[in-house]
Amino acid sequence: AQKITQTQPGMFVQEKEAVTLDCTYDTSDPSYGLFWYKQPSSGEMIFLIYQGSYDQQNATEGRYSLNFQKARKSANLVISASQLGDSAMYFCAMREGQINTGNQFYFGTGTSLTVIP
Amino acid sequence: DAGVTQSPTHLIKTRGQQVTLRCSPKSGHDTVSWYQQALGQGPQFIFQYYEEEERQRGNFPDRFSGHQFPNYSSELNVNALLLGDSALYLCASSRTGDSMNTEAFFGQGTRLTVV
DSSP: OOEEEEOOSSEEEETTTTTOOEEEEEEOSSSSEEEEEEOOOOOEEEEEEEEETTTOOOOOOTTTEEETTTTTTTTEEEOOOGGGGGGGGEEEEEEEEOTTTTOOOEOOOOEEEEEEE | OOOOOOEOOOEEEEETEEEEEEEOOOOTOEEEEEEEOTTTSSEEEEEETTEEEEEOOOOOOEEEEEETTTTTTTEEOOOSSSSGGGGEEEEEEEEETOOOOOEEEEOHHHHEOOO
16 A cells, blocks of 8 residues: 555646645554655655644645645645645655654655746 | 755666666765666665665566765666666665654655666
């Protein structure tokens, strides 16, 4: 089974609007972390936001927030006030804390976001 | 402070050849992981090096091997290249003992094309 599932291959959003990128995950480890990375065409993975499995509140980092629904095993990224520079690939990733002590990341297939002027 | 640096940035090889990719981790980091990202896919974990030894390995054949040097830099070697090895190869560095919430830092990758 896939550890991380991103079902939106591509998304479009109007500049200054908000957009939600979906992510569901699968793990039996009670301790895990969920990450979102942005990958522009240059290739580098840029860290955006983190949510821990024991965190009580949804994570926020500037214009990025994470809608964490533990029972549904979803960790959707919300980008508010979209900017043209937000156009990129976005990857959801997970790191397991007990089963996977090597700290490897499991990535989804990504969502391509295009911001329209 | 330099981040993770990878070389070369682009590489074209012929099927059957061997290739070596290089990675220097972020200052203060001692663990290096390698990922393969095929076109249109997410990165897939190849292996991780710590203290000059392979600590963990993903589902990749033995044609993929690596090395870590005393200065924590790392190499990824791929033998007997196949067309399917064409991908972006990403290096990520971190510190052993980092808490769960510590992100890995990635380089810009090496884009390998096998013809």
